[in-house]
Amino acid sequence: xxxxxxxxxxxxxxxxxxxxxxxxxxxxxxxxxxxxxxxxxxxxxxxxxxxxxxxxxxxxxxxxxxxxxxxxxxxxxxxxxxxxxxxxxxxxxxxxxxxxxxxxxxxxxxxxxxxxxxxxxxxxxxxxxx
Amino acid sequence: xxxxxxxxxxxxxxxxxxxxxxxxxxxxxxxxxxxxxxxxxxxxxxxxxxxxxxxxxxxxxxxxxxxxxxxxxxxxxxxxxxxxxxxxxxxxxxxxxxxxxxxxxxxxxxxxxxxxxxxxxxxxxxxxxxxxxxxxxxxxxxxxxxxxxxxxxxxxxxxxxxxxxxxxxxxxxxxxxxxxxxxxxxxxxxxxxxxxxxxxxxxx
Numbered sequence: 001x002x003x004x005x006x007x008x009x010x011x012x013x014x015x016x017x018x019x020x021x022x023x024x025x026x027x028x029x030x031x032x033x034x035x036x037x038x039x040x041x042x043x044x045x046x047x048x049x050x051x052x053x054x055x056x057x058x059x060x061x062x063x064x065x066x067x068x069x070x071x072x073x074x075x076x077x078x079x080x081x082x083x084x085x086x087x088x089x090x091x092x093x094x095x096x097x098x099x100x101x102x103x104x105x106x107x108x109x110x111x112x113x114x115x116x117x118x119x120x121x122x123x124x125x126x127x128x129x130x
Numbered sequence: 131x132x133x134x135x136x137x138x139x140x141x142x143x144x145x146x147x148x149x150x151x152x153x154x155x156x157x158x159x160x161x162x163x164x165x166x167x168x169x170x171x172x173x174x175x176x177x178x179x180x181x182x183x184x185x186x187x188x189x190x191x192x193x194x195x196x197x198x199x200x201x202x203x204x205x206x207x208x209x210x211x212x213x214x215x216x217x218x219x220x221x222x223x224x225x226x227x228x229x230x231x232x233x234x235x236x237x238x239x240x241x242x243x244x245x246x247x248x249x250x251x252x253x254x255x256x257x258x259x260x261x262x263x264x265x266x267x268x269x270x271x272x273x274x275x276x277x278x279x280x281x282x283x284x285x286x287x288x289x290x291x292x293x294x295x296x297x298x299x300x301x302x303x304x305x306x307x308x309x310x311x312x313x314x315x316x317x318x319x320x321x322x323x324x325x326x327x328x329x330x331x332x333x334x
Contacts, residue, residue: 043207
């Protein structure tokens with residue numbers, strides 16, 4: 001079965017790698033690439049992100065999730081520079097919750113647009129019912 | 131007047147010298163309203179760019195500027211890397227294959243860079259960003275139709291100083307709201323230096 005793949009962009013290498021590990025537990029078949037940090041330092045790097053996108057590229061599509069500020073600028077630049085980008089979407093979602101939902105949906109074999117929609121809905125997710 | 135590959139290279143060299151000299155100043159501006167790494171980032175990125183281009187021979191301006199762009203994208207942290215990287219990438223595409231660049235081509239390349247910056251940063255004039263320097267300078271050159279770089283650098287200085295009166299709407303500084311008023315935007319200051327270096331190379 002073919003799955004939508006994920007790219008996790010964080011200012012921290014450890015956050016991106018740790019999140020990938022977490023997601024692999026629930027979605028072992030989904031291809032996930034971590035693009036955290038910039039040359040080992042805190043930051044994001046368009047070239048790392050481009051490599052990550054290309055490493056998990058899937059005909060079914062790829063969702064890129066990011067954490068803060070300049071991560072988006074670098075994700076957009078990476079996408080511009082990537083060779084294959086028609087089926088790549090940058091999701092407007094919180095990184096951890098959004099990626100978790102994306103991994104679940106992708107693991108169910110859902111199409112790209114549904115995975116993007118589901119993880120963007122994570123913005124409205126109620127975490128504590130009062 | 132035509133700009134050669136050597137002059138384009140000299141522009142990057144001179145920009146780097148100015149960033150090394152003004153590293154502390156740019157950092158202080160950024161400490162006031164940002165995360166305080168702008169001077170370090172620009173100084174490091176342009177030093178890397180100079181190291182890269184000084185070890186190569188270039189047949190055309192586009193290839194030279196592309197190497198600058200890719201170095202900045204790879205080495206400059208924060209928003210400055212993708213922003214300046216995009217600006218140089220757009221210029222490199224506009225000047226691909228050009229051994230010499232006339233005024234019109236150079237101005238057109240700066241226009242491409244400005245369009246790239248606005249698209250990448252999703253910023254407009256008045257939001258206390260580098261666009262507050264880039265847009266008026268590029269429009270001025272377009273209007274004059276000649277690369278009068280000295281006057282452009284003077285305008286860049288004036289526009290940089292005017293960012294003091296603006297409230298930040300983009301980036302880390304936007305969290306400060308009205309408290310960002312009274313400080314010069316660090317990105318507008320580094321952009322000003324880029325135009326100063328251009329003037330020194332074009333009109334020595």
